[in-house]
Amino acid sequence: MPRSQRRRPTLVHPEPNEFDLLDILHALSDPTRMTIVQTLRATPERACGTFPVDVAPSTLTHHFRVLREAGVIRQREDGNRRWTALRGEDLETRFPSLLDAIVTAYESGLTPPR
Amino acid sequence: MPRSQRRRPTLVHPEPNEFDLLDILHALSDPTRMTIVQTLRATPERACGTFPVDVAPSTLTHHFRVLREAGVIRQREDGNRRWTALRGEDLETRFPSLLDAIVTAYESGLTPPR
DNA sequence: CTAGTTGTACGATGATTGTCGAATGAAAGG
DNA sequence: CCTTTCATTCGACAATCATCGTACAACTAG
DSSP, rough: OGGGOOOOOOOOOGGGGOOOOOHHHHHHHHHHHHHHHHHHHHHEEEGGGGOOOOOOHHHHHHHHHHHHTTTTTTEEETTTTEEEEHHHHHHHHOOOOOOOOHHHHHHHHHHHOO | OGGOOOOOOOOOOOGGOOOOHHHHHHHHHHHHHHHHHHHHHSEEEGGGGGGSSSSOOHHHHHHHHHHHHHTTTEEEETTTTEEEOOHHHHHHHHSSSSSHHHHHOOOHHHSOOO
């Protein structure tokens, strides 16, 4: 087993037919994670460190894992960076209009009506 | 203070403009609570003990409180019973098409596609 | 009045969660 | 080779959560 072929452990992503709605709702019920999703709606792909959230790097890694294992985001390696993207099409395939309804609701509620 | 006027404490319900989306997502990310919501979509109003869930009464009370404080359900007293209803219109007013997207997604996922 | 029904309140308990700091690893650049 | 950058893993911690059993309160029915 040639050591030169060693890589970091491959990231696990569920298939769309494995998505669990309750896992997705739980993943989106956290303000930091919702900010991540909202940011990814504006930018197709981002490096981990470029999200406008104010938590420690290890905490951010935790939130990415929750979103990734629920099927909300996809991550890929590129050298030193880990790029993150929304799985918009997969989510739309499995749960049509769900993500849009949630993110729209979130953004409409950021400034609560008086 | 006439003792004859004593009542059980009035149930607190948030106004639609106080609804917090993240609280609602958290409330709906539990299988027992999602079953409650799903059941209420079929029946407008139900007594507490008539929900097809398999938890202890005190646990059920806990779940009702979470849903009520998030704005998902409304409860009213009637003699010995406590009646529970979905706040469908209030939810639609504050977060249009949200509840429908979520419950539809939940029901579509109950029998996972092969 | 007494007994049964309906549902809550309280306390306990074990599991999960969000947070962080320190240590680690892998890649890029000097 | 050494240093910096990027992000992870691990362990710890306090907070929250879902669950239950017991006790209790309010109402209804006999």
